[in-house]
Amino acid sequence: MRGIERLVMRGAMVVAGFAAAPAFALCPEPAASAGGPDNAHTRYVESHLLPPVIRKGDTPVTLAERMRQYGVPGISVAVIHDGKLAWARGWGVRDVVSCKAVTPDTVFQSASISKVATAVLALRMVEQGKLGLDANIDDALRSWKLPADPALAPHGVTLRQLLSHTSGLGVHGFIGYMPGVPLPTPEQILGGVPPANTPAVRSVLPAGQTFEYSGGGYVVTQVALADAGGAPFAELERREVLGPLGMTRSAFAMPPSPELVANLAFGHENGSVVAGNYRVQPELAPAGLWTTAADLARLIMDIQASAQGKTGHRLSPAMTRQMLTAVKDNWGMGVAVYPSGPSRFMHDGVNVGYYVFMIAYADKGEGVVVLTNGGDRRIVADVVRAVATDYGWPDIAAPASEEKTLSLAEYAKAAGHFVGGGLDVVLEARPGGLYANAGAPVAERLVTLSARRFRSESLGITVEFTPDFSSFTMIEGSPPMKLVRMEAPASPVKKAT
The missing domain is CATH 3.40.710.10 (DD-peptidase/beta-lactamase superfamily)
Known part of the structure; x- marks a missing residue:
């Protein structure tokens, strides 16, 4: 599977996840001790999940809530800090039939x-x-x-x-x-x-x-x-x-x-x-x-x-x-x-x-x-x-932030036709924001995070442009694939109607 086909497949998996009632909800929640040792850091993860884009007044949700919402039966996390394995822990279940807990030794x-x-x-x-x-x-x-x-x-x-x-x-x-x-x-x-x-x-x-x-x-x-x-x-x-x-x-x-x-x-x-x-x-x-x-x-x-x-x-x-x-x-x-x-x-x-x-x-x-x-x-x-x-690793993932608003002229800097890594994307500047079309019937409005950083919510991917807007790179939610501007932009600016 190549380029955008692989990303679209992942988006379809997201939709499918919402379409079905999560069977793992029938499993009793494993005992807190079953997932392994806990500490202040594991408890932070359990209680402080936020998406990359938040609205004013949004508060963190728990890992358990997010697992139910997204249909994730089990998850295992390991953190490296100061060159050592700081902690490893599991949450949820290994499968929805046995309902056995994910532990630090669970194999995926x-x-x-x-x-x-x-x-x-x-x-x-x-x-x-x-x-x-x-x-x-x-x-x-x-x-x-x-x-x-x-x-x-x-x-x-x-x-x-x-x-x-x-x-x-x-x-x-x-x-x-x-x-x-x-x-x-x-x-x-x-x-x-x-x-x-x-x-x-x-x-x-x-x-x-x-x-x-x-x-x-x-x-x-x-x-x-x-x-x-x-x-x-x-x-x-x-x-x-x-x-x-x-x-x-x-x-x-x-x-x-x-x-x-x-x-x-x-x-x-x-x-x-x-x-x-x-x-x-x-x-x-x-x-x-x-x-x-x-x-x-x-x-x-x-x-x-x-x-x-x-x-x-x-x-x-x-x-x-x-x-x-x-x-x-x-x-x-x-x-x-x-x-x-x-x-x-x-x-x-x-x-x-x-x-x-x-x-x-x-x-x-x-x-x-x-x-x-x-x-x-x-x-x-x-x-x-x-x-x-x-x-405190902002380079690994930026903290959650609110959506920004730019002028049409600022959106126009990012507009154009970009190709790379098997992807072919046209970005259009409109008064309401930057819109992406990668072959889908309807262009998607991207969330503006900064003058050079935008996010596709449907694919869960954040991209960042170079200062001269000659290319952009996927910086979160995907490997850092680079897409380069083609010389002839494909109708990058659309006027208000």
Whole structure:
């Protein structure tokens, strides 16, 4: 799924969440102690949720209220502070059938955050001399070869391109498989051969020139790592990344092991457990990590420590700096990075029945992980905002603020035609505000947060323009995708009628 299609899908999930009565309301509320230790910070999150835009007189709502409103059965949060795991806690239930409580040890699908662990393994193998970061990936592939494409990839594609989504390869993401059905091998996935349920992974854009999110490229990486490492991908991850970091509740295991199932959060849609409880993702590298919020925090802390120049971590400081440096359009290797302000990195993820999110500073030990097992993803943004407000991290999420009003001339500065990251958006300045049209039947009025910052409420995304309005970047609610102004604006100003 590409660009705006993926964002529209998420918006549809929000609508669906409101359309159904949340079945988890039938579950008794778990005992307060069931979610893990509490403190002043966890109690702040429980009682101080606010959306990004508030009206005068609005007061915070509780996490429990927001979970009921948004149809979120369970949520798990871990916070990094001063370079340490400050706390990890769960709220709600693992599933609406057993009504068992989410605990700090409850395991969720990490969806596309899996790519962060994949990138760490890949770059570690580069440092071990087993792979070339800028060599043709076919040099490492043994069990499968990427079909040559003299027009789009005359020199092949590289590991750096695969990890940064600049390889030009297709297949955005994967929908998974029902438990118990025959699963394709990685080679069948790459070839689009049954029982694979996605097309073949092939070049669709010139290699190295354009950012185009490609989960398919990460399956190529999965095969290359296994071939170069002489062991299955999941075993390499356990040996080189998960085990040394103490991520004892994490595994690239599809389906999950009995040990993980013992405290597993099932996926939910429309307030009910998805058929089969979850989808199996044999596409391990892009989407197959089972984990806890605390375990993901351990991975983040190792990256942070290395980024700050400390040695003895999974990657050297020099390699970590490369990982966190944008290759194209705010994407480093395995993570998205932000173009302005303090150095930060993030990733989010959507698998059937799950929405997950992580964001952290690179130059200091602060960050947050939020995992959910269904419902409306906007609750994640509210939780991140509460944590950021509590700890004083305005770069992670700005505190809630009231809507601003600008003149038509000021709105006209932002109007125009913008393209990037698979998105194509026309912004129109009207007397009532700035309106966005990305192919929908009706343009959406954006909420004005400042002269350069606007928000789409339907998608839960905040964008910020550069001072010269030549581009804007998604700064909250989405990876920081950058959209650039096209030379010929498409009717940017509409006069009042």
